[in-house]
Amino acid sequence: MPLFREPEGGAGVAIRATLKRDLVLMMRRRSEVLNPLVFFALVITLFPIGISPDPELLATIAPGLLWVAALLAALLSLDSLFRSDYDDGSLEQLLLSPQPLPALALAKVAVHWLLTGLPLALMAPLLGILLSLPAGSYAVLALSLALGSASLSLIGAIGAALTVGLSRGGVLLSLLVLPLYIPVLIFGAGAVQAAILGDGVSAHLAILGALLAVALSLAPWAIAASLRISING
Amino acid sequence: MWAFIHKLGSPKWFYAISTRLQPWFWGAAAVLILVGSAWGLAFAPADYQQGNSFRIIYVHVPAAFLAQSIFVSMAVAGVIFMVWKIKIADMAAAMMAPLGAAMTFVALFSGAVWGVPTWGTWWMWDARLTSMLILLFLYFGVIALRGAFSSRDSASRAASVLAMVGVINIPIIKYSVDWWYTLHQPATFSVTSRPAMPVEMWAPLLIMVLGFYSFFIAVTLMRTRSEILRREASKRWVRELAGEVS
Numbered sequence: 001m002p003l004f005r006e007p008e009g010g011a012g013v014a015i016r017a018t019l020k021r022d023l024v025l026m027m028r029r030r031s032e033v034l035n036p037l038v039f040f041a042l043v044i045t046l047f048p049i050g051i052s053p054d055p056e057l058l059a060t061i062a063p064g065l066l067w068v069a070a071l072l073a074a075l076l077s078l079d080s081l082f083r084s085d086y087d088d089g090s091l092e093q094l095l096l097s098p099q100p101l102p103a104l105a106l107a108k109v110a111v112h113w114l115l116t117g118l119p120l121a122l123m124a125p126l127l128g129i130l131l132s133l134p135a136g137s138y139a140v141l142a143l144s145l146a147l148g149s150a151s152l153s154l155i156g157a158i159g160a161a162l163t164v165g166l167s168r169g170g171v172l173l174s175l176l177v178l179p180l181y182i183p184v185l186i187f188g189a190g191a192v193q194a195a196i197l198g199d200g201v202s203a204h205l206a207i208l209g210a211l212l213a214v215a216l217s218l219a220p221w222a223i224a225a226s227l228r229i230s231i232n233g
Numbered sequence: 234m235w236a237f238i239h240k241l242g243s244p245k246w247f248y249a250i251s252t253r254l255q256p257w258f259w260g261a262a263a264v265l266i267l268v269g270s271a272w273g274l275a276f277a278p279a280d281y282q283q284g285n286s287f288r289i290i291y292v293h294v295p296a297a298f299l300a301q302s303i304f305v306s307m308a309v310a311g312v313i314f315m316v317w318k319i320k321i322a323d324m325a326a327a328m329m330a331p332l333g334a335a336m337t338f339v340a341l342f343s344g345a346v347w348g349v350p351t352w353g354t355w356w357m358w359d360a361r362l363t364s365m366l367i368l369l370f371l372y373f374g375v376i377a378l379r380g381a382f383s384s385r386d387s388a389s390r391a392a393s394v395l396a397m398v399g400v401i402n403i404p405i406i407k408y409s410v411d412w413w414y415t416l417h418q419p420a421t422f423s424v425t426s427r428p429a430m431p432v433e434m435w436a437p438l439l440i441m442v443l444g445f446y447s448f449f450i451a452v453t454l455m456r457t458r459s460e461i462l463r464r465e466a467s468k469r470w471v472r473e474l475a476g477e478v479s
Contacts, residue, residue: 158398162391166381175377176395179370180402183409190413211405222398229390 014099015107022111025084032080033115037123040073044127055132062131063192066141067148067185069127070120074149075174075181077116078156081108082164082227091164095231102220105227109157109219117149137195140205147208148188154212154219155180161226184211242319244461245470251454258451265444273437280434286350289343291438295445297340300368301403303333303449307375308400311393321457323389324464326396327379328456332449334372341365360414364407371399385464 026033047065048058085091094104124145125138133141159177163169191204240246273291280287310326313319344362345355356362375395382388465471 158394162378162395163381165387169381172377172381175370176374179367179374179406180398182367183402183405186409186413207409214405218401222394225394226391229387229394232387 011099011103014097015103018094018104018107019111022108023114026111026115032077033119036073036077036116037119039076040069040120040123041127043069043072044130048131058131059134059196062128062133063137063141063189063196065131066124066128066133067145067189067192070124070145070149071152071181071185073120074116074152075156075177077112078153078160078177079163079170079173081112081157081160082230086164086230091227092231095228101224101227105157105161105223106216106220109153109223112157113150113153117153118146121145121149133192134196136198137192140195140201141192144188144191144201144205144208147205147212148184151184151208151212151215152181154215154223155184158219158222158226161223161230163230164227165230184208187211242317242321244321244465245468247321248458248461251458255451255454255458258447258454262444262447262451265440265447269437269440269444273441277434277437278431283351286347289347291441293340293343293347294438295442296336296343297365298442299445299449300333300337300340300365302446303329303336304368304371304396304403305400307333308396311396314389315393315397320464321461323393324460325453325457326393327389328460329449329453330372330376330379330392332452332456334369334376336449337365337369337372341369358414360411363414364410367406367410368403371403375399 044065047061047069051057051061082091085094095101097104121142124141125133128138128141156173156177159173159180162176163173166172187204187207191201191208194201194204241250270291274288277288279285307326307329310322310329313322314326341362344365348355348357375392378395379388379392382391462471462474
């Protein structure tokens with residue numbers, strides 16, 4: 001009779017357990033969930049002060065500002081994605097587990113998006129009011145951010161996994177990840193711009209969806225490979 | 234054939250083979266660049282619209298070609314290193330990165346200088362300029378990531394992964410930037426819609442492009458050779474080469 005028995009079920013159980021564990025951990029550290037949102041609101045407050053409080057001017061640059069600020073907020077939260085797991089050794093357990101690492105990494109990224117990307121997307125319309133974003137583009141803003149931030153989380157996780165073993169990886173992480181964010185930014189901000197101009201937004205949203213599909217299919221493997229490099233190094 | 238490739242993968246053999254190859258590439262680079270620049274700068278006819286300022290093309294276009302090809306070669310070397318664990322590939326990739334960044338900068342800088350007489354400004358948020366600028370940042374990322382690791386093996390593998398991720402993203406970035414630009418305003422200036430060049434103009438350009446490629450190969454060989462000596466400094470054949478062991 002073996003002392004330790006393999007738990008029932010396979011990858012499905014492991015993925016669900018990872019999801020649940022990460023959600024519980026994140027909910028216990030609420031400030032890590034709230035900080036990107038506060039940062040987002042703060043950055044948006046800086047722009048009228050720094051540029052001009054003129055509503056017309058703000059309305060023209062609002063789509064870009066909101067998208068860039070949300071992107072930076074998502075970027076800031078990336079460093080914590082694998083950091084605490086790396087520090088307490090649970091990342092090594094994840095690597096040692098007999099379940100496919102890309103799937104487990106995907107579960108972690110999903111939690112990150114659920115607690116960073118999605119709240120940012122829901123909060124963006126509120127900040128849009130502050131920037132006098134023209135009516136009719138609020139739903140598109142939230143939708144484009146929700147879609148786009150999922151790609152941002154996936155791409156960013158590659159950078160986070162590559163730099164998790166480094167003691168001061170923060171600035172390096174943004175250097176690695178920001179150039180790769182540019183396509184998402186172009187189509188995300190473009191969707192909001194198109195909604196303001198009254199053009200069709202489906203093309204932009206479709207391309208955001210396509211980017212997400214590519215990221216979903218390729219990024220988990222890159223994240224898994226990067227995690228193995230960071231742990232063994 | 235496979236035996237030859239495997240031999241090439243061993244640092245000692247690569248060193249021996251590259252000793253024989255290197256002078257040829259240096260020679261080709263020197264001859265081609267000298268002939269190309271003399272022909273292009275002095276003998277090619279001036280452009281009927283841009284006058285003599287178009288001659289900057291003979292530096293700009295080869296540098297831009299190299300900037301993109303070096304990133305691709307770096308990613309290919311990264312794949313070879315990750316899949317077959319051939320260390321030479323990683324050494325070459327590490328040595329290519331700064332040259333690639335330099336070529337991207339040369340392309341951007343010569344483009345800016347060219348922009349003054351033709352567009353009346355140093356910088357335009359033109360699609361090509363923007364994607365070149367992003368390429369420069371991608372190079373910086375790869376170089377910085379390699380430098381950040383204390384373990385060389387981790388640094389090599391991390392840089393290889395990043396180069397692969399980057400090379401998948403380069404076409405996506407390029408097409409999205411093209412889309413972004415056409416959304417904002419119609420193309421007022423375009424390098425591609427220039428009237429087709431006569432032979433006297435593009436022949437020196439072709440020579441310059443070939444010269445730049447030979448230069449790239451020669452520099453990569455030279456830098457990889459010194460990297461081999463550095464990394465294998467404790468090996469017997471290197472010490473024999475240095476005359477420490479007889």
